Every structure is written in C-alpha cells, then in structure tokens.
Amino acid sequence: MNGASGMTLTAPDGQRFRFDAGTLCLEFLLAGAIEPGEPLHERLHEPGDLVAWIGRSRLEVEGDVVAGQGDLMAAGRLRGAVQHLAERAARGEAHDAVDLWVLNEAAAAPPPVPVIGDTLERGWSYPVTATQFLSAVARDAIELFSGPLVKRVRMCAGERCHLLFLDTSRPGTRRWCSMNRCGNRQKLRTRRS
Template identity: 35%
Template structure:
C-alpha cells in the first residue's frame, strides 16, 4: 500500500489524458525543468502507475530513450497544435509509435477477468500513448487543451470544467501557489499604503 502511494505521488496524472500525463513527467518546463523519469526504474514505475502495465516493467536504456523521445514529441505536437502548426518531426515520431498494433483482450473463463496479450507490451503501451496524442490534437478536445497559468509550471492539461475557464493544472498545486502569491502581493501593497 505504501509503495502504491509512493508511486502515485512520484508522478502526476491530472492532465486529463495519458499522453499529456507522459509530457508532464518533465516538471517546471518553463523554469528549472526536472525529469521525474530520470531516476533508475522511474520509466517502468510511470508505465505501471499510468495503468499500462500490471507490474513494473524493467526497461532497457534504449526503451527508456524511446519513451522519452515520445514524451518530447508529444509536447511539441500538442503545443504546436495549440498554435496551429504540427511540427513534422514530432508528427513522424508520434505516427511511428502509433503504428504498433494494440494488445488483444483475452477473457479468463475461471476468473472472469480480462488480460491484454501483446507480443511487445512496451510497443503496445507506447502505441496507446501515441494514439491518445493523435486523438487529442485532432478530436473535439483539441480546443480545450491549455497550459497551466503558473509561470514556472506550464503543464499541459485538458480543461473539462463546464465553463472552460480552468487556469491551473491543479488547484491543489499551482492554483494554491498562485493564490498565496497574490495574497502576499496584496498584503505587501496594503503595507506600503499605510
């Protein structure tokens, strides 16, 4: 139980899409970027935490690089789409990743559970993520993708709020920080007027 909680807090899954959650594994892109998948085994832990593997896979260095390459391509693809331009290299990387066939669902008659069978589980997971990115930049949610208003964060997220006025990736994180900062500015301004 403690391990599951540690995994959940290690990564963020509040963007609204798995492809954007992968892009969010670089935190604070606009200030001091931190790659939360850099530590040993973190890429495998992210894949499990994202629900793409039932157990933490052990990835080779080249597999980690492949996942990181997709992460950057998704970032470039989505930010480019937000500005009306799909970068050729990012499109190529995402398209190549999306080509791998998805796993085949198999029903277990004794347990009634479903497992997904694939010749290459990592390629399947990468394909799921890439297909999600393609769907995002071409589907109805394209206009709802936003960048967090917190200047040092800039995480991408899908604004599913009814009003479409969500400003932060997370109210608990960036929204709270912004409100505290605004309150301190207001207090400092009030102190100067007295």
C-alpha cells in the first residue's frame, strides 16, 4: 500500500480540504462521491472519466491509460465491493462472500508493471490499462481486508460525513476525514455547548 498523501476535495459548501484515505482501495471509493456529506453518486460515466480518475490516484500514473466501456462496469462492481467491505469493517461486522469474490476476480488480472527510470525514479510501463489499475485496487483491498490493518478502517465521525479511511496514525485514534473540516466543526460544536 502506497503512503502517498491524499487528494484535495471540495465539500458542497465550497470548502476545500485535504483527505487521505490511507490506501489505494479506499481512495478509489472517492470515484463514487467526491463531496463528503452527499449521497453516493456515480462519477464514472464514460471511459475518459475512469482514465482521468486513474491519473488522480496515488499510483501516480502520468502516461497513457487505456479504458473501455466494460471497464466502467468492472470499476463499479469493484468499488461497490470495497465500499461494502470497508463499511462492515468500520462497524465491526462480518463480510459478504460476494464482495470477496469480486475482489478475487479483479485481482486475478495482472497489475500495472513498475519500471525504474535513468534517474532511479519509479514509473509504469505504458500504456496502463484500466484492468491493470483495477487489479492493483483489488490486490490492495485484499491486503487490507485480510490483514491486521482491517481493524483500523474507519468512517468519519463527522455529522453527515461518510468518508472511509485507513487510520494510519501511530496511536490509531484518527476520527475525522480531515481535522480542517469535520474535526474543526466538532470542536466548534463542543465549544458552543
């Protein structure tokens, strides 16, 4: 799991804030709902939307990406499975076997091929296909949900915020999607009461 730090999100009220999902598979959930507090709505309507999303991800895919219409359906299935598993993990509930099947199916494809450049920077063998990206997401999810970090999957404690993240803090006490957003709002509520 990559340790890259987050994305800048824009809330319905216009506030921009940094959100770090902590892992690729939970970050991919943002492809369904960028704005916290809003109901889940689809952001991947055509292959170009998926290509753009892959370019924003923590994998740092900066070259050519190839995606087709079938990749959109596969992305929706995978994202739904990760969403279900993460919500259940955050609540301490049991998983669903169908979600595990979806992860295993996506992970069976080869992931993107890493390469190292002349200046020793890591990159990818291009083009990267959407199937390869989805395999990387599924493999990351398998690593997360089958390991000890599953106990650190959290849902933001903010009112009407349903962002899911991996608590990578040393003490394991992260409660908010962002201290600059939901954390500060809770502080203000506490002061007022």
